Amino acid sequence: xxxxxxxxxxxxxxxxxxxxxxxxxxxxxxxxxxxxxxxxxxxxxxxxxxxxxxxxxxxxxxxxxxxxxxxxxxxxxxxxxxxxxxxxxxxxxxxxxxxxxxxxxxxxxxxxxxxxxxxxxxxxxxxxxxxxxxxxxxxxxxxxxxxxxxxxxxxxxxxxxxxxxxxxxxxxxxxxxxxxxxxxxxxxxxxxxxxxxxxxxxxxxxxxxxxxxxxxxxxxxxxxxxxxxxxxxxxxxxxxxxxxxxxxxxxxxxxxxxxxxxxxxxxxxxxxxxxxxxxxxxxxxxxxxxxxxxxxxxxxxxxxxxxxxxxxxxxxxxxxxxxxxxxxxxxxxxxxxxx
Amino acid sequence: xxxxxxxxxxxxxxxxxxxxxxxxxxxxxxxxxxxxxxxxxxxxxxxxxxxxxxxxxxxxxxxxxxxxxxxxxxxxxxxxxxxxxxxxxxxxxxxxxxxxxxxxxxxxxxxxxxxxxxxxxxxxxxxxxxxxxxxxxxxxxxxxxxxxxxxxxxxxxxxxxxxxxxxxxxxxxxxxxxxxxxxxxxxxxxxxxxxxxxxxxxxxxxxxxxxxxxxxxxxxxxxxxxxxxxxxxxxxxxxxxxxxxxxxxxxxxxxxxxxxxxxxxxxxxxxxxxxxxxxxxxxxxxxxxxxxxxxxxxxxxxxxxxxxxxxxxxxxxxxxxxxxxxxxxxxxxxxxxxx
Numbered sequence: 001x002x003x004x005x006x007x008x009x010x011x012x013x014x015x016x017x018x019x020x021x022x023x024x025x026x027x028x029x030x031x032x033x034x035x036x037x038x039x040x041x042x043x044x045x046x047x048x049x050x051x052x053x054x055x056x057x058x059x060x061x062x063x064x065x066x067x068x069x070x071x072x073x074x075x076x077x078x079x080x081x082x083x084x085x086x087x088x089x090x091x092x093x094x095x096x097x098x099x100x101x102x103x104x105x106x107x108x109x110x111x112x113x114x115x116x117x118x119x120x121x122x123x124x125x126x127x128x129x130x131x132x133x134x135x136x137x138x139x140x141x142x143x144x145x146x147x148x149x150x151x152x153x154x155x156x157x158x159x160x161x162x163x164x165x166x167x168x169x170x171x172x173x174x175x176x177x178x179x180x181x182x183x184x185x186x187x188x189x190x191x192x193x194x195x196x197x198x199x200x201x202x203x204x205x206x207x208x209x210x211x212x213x214x215x216x217x218x219x220x221x222x223x224x225x226x227x228x229x230x231x232x233x234x235x236x237x238x239x240x241x242x243x244x245x246x247x248x249x250x251x252x253x254x255x256x257x258x259x260x261x262x263x264x265x266x267x268x269x270x271x272x273x274x275x276x277x278x279x280x281x282x283x284x285x286x287x288x289x290x291x292x293x294x295x296x297x298x299x300x301x302x303x304x305x306x307x308x309x310x311x312x313x314x315x316x317x318x319x320x321x322x323x324x325x326x327x328x329x330x331x332x333x334x335x336x337x338x339x
Numbered sequence: 340x341x342x343x344x345x346x347x348x349x350x351x352x353x354x355x356x357x358x359x360x361x362x363x364x365x366x367x368x369x370x371x372x373x374x375x376x377x378x379x380x381x382x383x384x385x386x387x388x389x390x391x392x393x394x395x396x397x398x399x400x401x402x403x404x405x406x407x408x409x410x411x412x413x414x415x416x417x418x419x420x421x422x423x424x425x426x427x428x429x430x431x432x433x434x435x436x437x438x439x440x441x442x443x444x445x446x447x448x449x450x451x452x453x454x455x456x457x458x459x460x461x462x463x464x465x466x467x468x469x470x471x472x473x474x475x476x477x478x479x480x481x482x483x484x485x486x487x488x489x490x491x492x493x494x495x496x497x498x499x500x501x502x503x504x505x506x507x508x509x510x511x512x513x514x515x516x517x518x519x520x521x522x523x524x525x526x527x528x529x530x531x532x533x534x535x536x537x538x539x540x541x542x543x544x545x546x547x548x549x550x551x552x553x554x555x556x557x558x559x560x561x562x563x564x565x566x567x568x569x570x571x572x573x574x575x576x577x578x579x580x581x582x583x584x585x586x587x588x589x590x591x592x593x594x595x596x597x598x599x600x601x602x603x604x605x606x607x608x609x610x611x612x613x614x615x616x617x618x619x620x621x622x623x624x625x626x627x628x629x630x631x632x633x634x635x636x637x638x639x640x641x642x643x644x645x646x647x648x649x650x651x652x653x654x655x656x657x658x659x660x661x662x663x664x665x666x667x668x669x670x671x672x673x674x675x676x677x678x
Contacts, residue, residue, distance in 0.1 A: 060574075061608045226604065235399075245607040260599025265565065268584040268615035269400045276607035 004031045008101035009072045009315055014065075015056050017253045018323060021316045023056075024072060024100075032105040039088045040105055041078035043098045043335040046315065047126040048074070049160075050224070050322045053252040062278050072100035072315075075131065076335065077114065077122055088113075095125060100315050102336055120297070122338065123306045127330040128164055128297060131279050134289040135246065136164035139277040140222055141172075143244045148173030150219035151238075153210065155229050156249055158185035159322075160304070160330035163193060164293075165222045167302050170194045174220070177213045179206060179229060181325035193303055202325070206232045217241075225250045227258070234263035234272075243274040253323055305329030343370045347440035348411045348654055353404075354395050356592045357662060360655045362395075363411060363439075371444040378427045379444055380417035382437045385654065385672040386465040387413070388499070389563070389661045392591035401617050411439035411654075414470065415674065416453065416461055427452075434464060439654050441675055459636070461677065462645045466669040467503055467632050470618050474585065475503035476628040478616040479561055480511075482583045487512030489558035490577075492549065494568050495588055497524035498661075499643070499669035502532060503632075504561045506641050509533045513559070516552045518545060518568060520664035532642055541664070545571045556580075564589045566597070573602035573611075582613040592662055644668030 008027045015023040034040040055073055058065045066073050076098035080088045085108050088094065096111035098104045114125050127133065139161075146152050152169040156162045157178025166189065169176040178189045178198045186198035199209035206229055210218065217238035223230050226248030234243070251258050267274055282289070296302040307329045309318045314333065321327040347366045354362040373379040394412055397404050405412050415437035419427045424447050427433065435450035437443045453464050466472065478500075485491050491508040495501045496517025505528065508515040517528040517537040525537035538548035545568055549557065556577035562569050565587025573582070590597050606613055621628075635641040646668045648657045653672065660666040 060605070062610075231599075245604075247607065248604050251604065257601045258604075259601055260570075260603030262596045262598055264599030264603070265584075265587050265590065265597075266399070267613055268586065268617070271401075271615040271617050271620060273615075274606055274613040276610040276612075278607070278610050281610060 005029065006031050006101055006103040007312055008099075009312070011056065011066050011068055011070055011072055013068065014058060015053075015253075017255055018320050019053065019056065019316050024316050026313065031103055034082050034084050034105045036084050038105045038107050039080050039085045039094075039111070040082040040103060041094060041096070041098055041111070042081050042103055043076045043078045043101065043312075044093075044338055045123055045126055046074050046076040046098070046100065046312065046333040046335050047130065048315065048319050048322065048331040048333060049132075050156075050247055050249045050252060052319060053323070057252075062280070073097060074100050074315075075126070077125055078104070093122065095130070100312065102312060121306075123308065123330070123332055124297075124304075126332055127160060127304050127306060128293050128302060129290055132160040132330060133164060133293045134282060134286055135277070135279040136161050136168055136222075137289040137293060138279065138282045138285065139244045139246050140165050140168050140220075142282075143275050143277050144220040144222055144242050146172055146174050146220045146242075149175070151175045151177065151214050151216055152220045152222065153177045153179065153214065153218050153233055154222045154224075155179045155233075156224035157189055157195070157198065158182075158328070159224060161246060162222070162224055163189070163304060163329070164302065166195050167193050167296075169220075171296065171301055175214075175216075177210065179209075179225075185328070188305075201229065207235070210236055220244070222246060224248075227251055231261035231263050234261050234266045237266055237270045237272050239270050239272075241270055241272040243272060245274060245276045249323060307331045308334055310334035344368065345370050345440055345442040346651055347438075348651070350395065350405050350407055350409055350411055352407065353397060354392075354592075356594055357659050358392065358395065358655050363655050365652065370442055373421050373423050373444045375423050377444050377446050378419050378424045378433075378450070379421040379442060380433060380435070380437055380450075381420050382415045382417045382441055382443070382651075382674040383432075383677055384462055384465055385413050385415040385437070385439065385651065385674050386469065387654065387658050387661065387670040387672060388471075389495075389586055389588045389591060391658060392662070396591075401619070412436060413439050413654075414465070416464055417443070432461065434469070439651065441651060460645075462647065462669070462671055463636075463643075465671055466499060466643050466645060467636060467641060468629055471499040471669060472503060472632045473621060473625050473628040474616070474618040475500050475507055475561075476632060477618065477621045477624065478583045478585050479504050479507050479559075481621075482614050482616050483559040483561055483581050485511055485513050485559045485581075488514070490514045490516065490553045490555055491559045491561065492516045492518065492553065492557050492572055493561045493563075494518045494572075495563035496528055496534070496537065497521075497667070498563060500585060501561070501563055502528070502643060502668070503641065505534050506532050506635075508559075510635065510640055514553075514555075516549065518548075524667070527644075540568060546574070549575050559583070561585060563587075566590055570600035570602050573600050573605045576605055576609045576611050578609050578611075580609055580611040582611060584613060584615045588662060646670045647673055649673035 197213035227250035536552035566589035
């Protein structure tokens with residue numbers, strides 16, 4: 001009998017800038033044994049998200065940083081292999097904070113069942129039907145509150161959240177302009193997702209592009225990146241504009257303090273509203289979002305793509321794809337085989 | 340018969356930093372003659388407000404800048420001397436954009452009657468019953484939305500708006516901490532206006548003071564100053580904190596672009612809401628605020644002080660009192676005698 005092992009990535013040191021493999025330790029541990037009240041979960045798909053990088057910095061944030069020596073935190077979909085917990089049985093497909101490892105013993109906290117009668121691939125539950133779908137849904141509709149015929153601008157528009165935000169904006173009757181980092185991404189936005197325009201920030205002036213594509217100014221900005229792009233948009237906001245701060249991808253890898261936008265005072269002159277969105281605040285309202293998102297998916301009104309990279313050993317390098325523009329859609333690590 | 344003249348301050352050049360007298364031209368013009376549909380108003384009291392400085396810079400703002408050669412824009416209370424307008428008769432006390440001059444011919448646009456059966460001095464109508472009262476009222480209650488027992492922090496707390504904000508906060512049951520620029524101002528806040536604490540930013544660390552006086556964190560920040568104080572408060576906000584951006588006194592005189600707050604990203608991590616307030620958006624709802632403010636004044640729940648400087652010739656120098664901390668209460672220029 002072969003001894004089964006559990007591969008893990010543990011945090012070795014706090015990264016400086018983009019993560020390096022050496023910031024983590026690749027460990028091989030014995031398979032853990034679940035005790036009373038616990039389940040042993042085998043990870044199938046691990047979600048990689050820009051916010052993962054923020055968990056590595058020892059600064060005040062919405063949750064404590066991952067401690068040195070800890071298994072890297074991560075949301076994943078897994079299958080229950082053994083259960084000593086009344087709510088779970090072997091074979092159940094579950095989602096929870098399994099972390100960057102192949103197996104986890106979990107007590108059920110934060111572990112939820114996924115529906116098993118679905119026609120959708122499991123990876124959809126880390127995409128539009130996972131956290132990113134409700135993030136786009138509540139962030140845009142609850143915080144951004146777009147009205148039909150208003151102009152919505154989305155940054156990181158080809159990303160997992162941004163691409164859904166823009167499509168929901170179109171469903172709600174907005175003019176939608178996306179900002180993304182390649183010709184291919186911009187084409188995907190306008191030709192497949194129905195965005196009215198897309199700006200390639202790597203080759204065009206974002207300011208000039210926004211002036212050209214937003215002839216009536218900007219009413220809602222859904223921002224995932226912060227930094228210069230946020231600053232540029234703040235300079236072009238209409239009166240009573242709304243800015244949804246969903247993240248600041250441009251700054252998670254920053255070394256040292258980063259100043260806020262130079263156009264901050266436009267919040268006053270335009271009587272704008274800038275508001276942060278953390279999807280964890282909306283957990284109780286997830287069914288509302290998931291019902292709508294599922295319907296739009298079924299009706300073909302919502303499209304997404306998955307950027308699947310197989311092999312947990314690739315996780316640190318893959319995380320950087322979210323910051324260097326290499327990813328195409330929702331970034332997911334295939335951890336162990338589905339069957 | 341002596342020929343009556345109209346003294347005026349006209350803008351001569353765009354100021355660089357604090358205004359200098361030489362940025363304006365002191366002119367003596369013949370008294371204007373009102374035509375059909377016009378009234379001749381003699382100015383009694385001219386309001387000086389931090390935002391006046393923002394009108395001198397040629398940057399995008401909530402109204403166009405004062406043009407070179409124009410009479411400096413300003414809100415004032417005056418008395419109608421001649422009228423060819425059905426709504427006004429000689430002797431009426433009115434308020435409007437008379438500007439930095441002794442007399443103005445006006446067509447009635449934006450000119451409103453003040454009640455003449457009042458027990459309050461006329462200057463109250465440039466203070467709590469003018470624009471600053473409703474600014475404090477709507478800014479705090481409509482935008483800041485404080486709840487009883489929440490902690491409210493106010494910057495420029497001894498100023499015309501800030502002092503009212505703090506008192507309204509106390510009426511609504513908040514813990515109120517003010518930030519001001521002298522021992523005397525801080526004493527006034529705590530000993531006469533009922534603030535729970537006051538921090539002298541010129542002699543104390545604002546960060547340490549806020550940590551000491553806000554043991555439960557900060558729920559609402561009513562900001563008049565921007566800059567470092569705003570940055571410090573953003574670093575201490577509670578989850579779902581609200582920040583009312585009413586102005587940025589620390590930056591109206593800035594030369595060159597000023598970066599936004601380094602703690603901008605806390606808007607995301609704390610899911611805070613930062614919103615600009617311009618009182619001109621609330622003109623239709625003024626009666627609601629004025630009714631409440633009058634009641635609180637009558638009941639002795641609201642106190643204010645007027646910093647009256649006689650002589651229109653002093654206006655440019657007096658404006659700087661709002662930025663160097665010299666003013667004590669609502670700054671008003673006595674232009675011509677009341678009788």
